[in-house]
Amino acid sequence: MTMTDQTVRAWNILGEDLAPSQAAPAPDQRWDFDGGFALVYLANSRFGLAKPVIFADGFNSGPSNPDAMWEHLERREYAMATALRERGSDLIMLGYTERSAAIQDNANVAIACISRAIADRRGNEPLVAGGFSMGGLVTRYALAKMEQRRQDHQTAVYFSWDSPHRGAWIPISLQAMAHYLKDQDGVTEMSDYINSPAARELLRWHIDTVTADTDPDPLRAVFLEELERYGSWPQRPLKLGLANGSGQGNGLQINAGAEMLKATGLLHPYRTTTLYAQARGDDKLVAHLKRQRITNPPPAVERHTSGLPEADAAPGGTLRSFGIARDNLAALGAVECPHEWVSFVPTVSAVAIRDIDQQQDLYANVATLPPDESDLDEFKCASDNQEHSLVTPELADWLLARLPK
Template identity: 50%
Template sequence: MSEPTHEQIVSALHSMPAITLAPGPRLDAEKHGALPLPPSTVWDLPGGTAWVYYGEGNRGLVRPVIFADGFNTGPSSLDFCWEIMEFGDYALISELRRRGHDVILLGFHERSASILDNSRTAQAAIHRAVAERLGDSPLAVGGFSMGGLVTRHALAKMESQGVDHETSLYFSYDSPHRGAWIPIALQAFAHYIKDLDSRFSDQINSPAARELLWRHIEKWDGTPDQSDERAAFLAEMAAVGEWPRRPRRIGVANGVADGTGSDVRAGELALEGKGLSVAGTKLYTQAPGDGELVAKLRVVTLKTNEVRTSGLPEIDGAPGGSLEGFGILADAFNALNPLLGFKTDVLIRSHCFVPAVSAVDVRDLDTDEELYASISELPYGEGGLDEYRLASRNEGHTLVTEELCTWLLDRLP
């Protein structure tokens, strides 16, 4: 059979789901048979939707807890929220309702939109919860990953405007308070295949990704740096006081407290193209030093291009919540018809996505010393959280576990 044409490759790539670097069920994961319970009511909000579940025995909002969705592309999905929060290792929604809490699952029309845009949706949800609440129990407001930043800004913004949000507890679940990380090799590859399928590149260049990522490149041969959008987001957080001041502020992290990283080593081959269309492509974990090779890129064309970086730490193996970034890319390509030539071997599936020091806001990400700091030896009060809890092992980003959830549940109003 002849080699696939450019048009055939483009058509095949566009026919598959977009490559999306965000937590969620893998392509080969067994689908859960249960369906989400019908919500007690649904709120249509500016820029989003809230699915509301009254607590057991409640006939309305009595003890509201708002959980904001995290980063992805496209609109939030009720099925996805339940997949993460209920059908995994720990049935969080059921336990919240059993304890008498009303669960408000806050979704967004576009999860990759600016954090500041989705903050307006969160503010509308808080106003609605206050208006519909029966009695005077205070709210608990927070979210998973980016959702923790959305609600952090929403509460701080309301306070800066003199608005009483009636919230006594703010919480974040593995939120990147000091930035998230996608390996430069993966960012470069996303931009490199833009002419074939722009969706992967569009996600990396989306407003939310630019605001979240500690280091970002806009083009495959760009220099990793803080994006202008991230700088503007950080300036806006400073303008509203960084954190809400009225509520108690707590957070959990999917990374460990003692500074122990994962088994991912710097400068190792993580993914290699084997099929005819990607032979020569090699993606490596981030290595420190100057002029370090992080990617060899070849897709369809004859030429192979190199991507090198300087001055970045060994962040892929840092303690924290992990993402199967290399694995997501490999799974997507290996699901294509083998005749298209996109067969890929993945040697390292996961990398650190939200370093533990970022999730609990105690250190920046610039050096190995900061990334691998022993958080358990640091005094409280160095960051914006009043109290935090870290996992007993480095695990998947936003993995809902009994260990972290029971600690959080015990602190809800």
């Protein structure tokens, strides 16, 4: 194979769905909606639906995967599905036909699910509704919209698990590389993923081409304006937030401007391409992008940023974004990757406190701040920075203790 005919295969920048060790158990009920579905696992089939707890799926591409959703909840560090049912709660896993659709569209699925739970519930126990990552924003929007429209959602507790209330972070270097691969080799999937409606709404800084400005996407502005019209937050439920990031202001061990990924293989089609950790200040180099060709090689493209904080290393729920890129690019030659994991949902974003635009806020020691600075009623941060939306005993026990008895 020559340098000219090597091609890069697309990969998911945020990672693939969890590989299930086995399929999810058959639900007691399945509800199908326009744009999504819900799988219902009853605490006691003789009593029917009595104490509904809705867990909404998060962001990715394609339809929600029930097996991966169950794996996430039940088969990693904490058996959350079992714990819920042992305490008498009925688990409802809410999924979408397209996870990358606009948050507003999937919020309509959540509204349908909440309405169905109310209609099917025996007795008058209040609902609990929330979700992982984007699922926390989907249910936040849904409950706020129902209140604004005077629809009784009968929900006592709303929760979000590592949800980006102040915005999420995908390194501009990785966004630029996704668009560059599309331009040079027609690898469209990653660029399309970054430019999906949900990604454009979730990301605090977004670029739709290699050279675009790093402003929030207009779709994000529309989403936030709509949310504000609905009161920004549901007012009736107790609002709980969980963060997989440290609440002590401890960031990741990544130096600003450090090399994060570099293609070094002699025959690698992207040899010398280098991605750097985000640095503060103006005109900071974050990506050197180069497609090697024997004839008519294109000039290198360098991507710079201005006015951004050191978001790669921020305290928060993390993703193995650069490690995934390394694994895929290494199929074509040697690739160095000193830092595989970066922040995805900063802690302050997950607990809705301050903002993520300024370095001092992004790295704030949340534990020392007045709790009433948060938009949430209560929140819990992890002891240290963990994988985004990971279900741990520390966080799960805290949430379970606050659900209706």
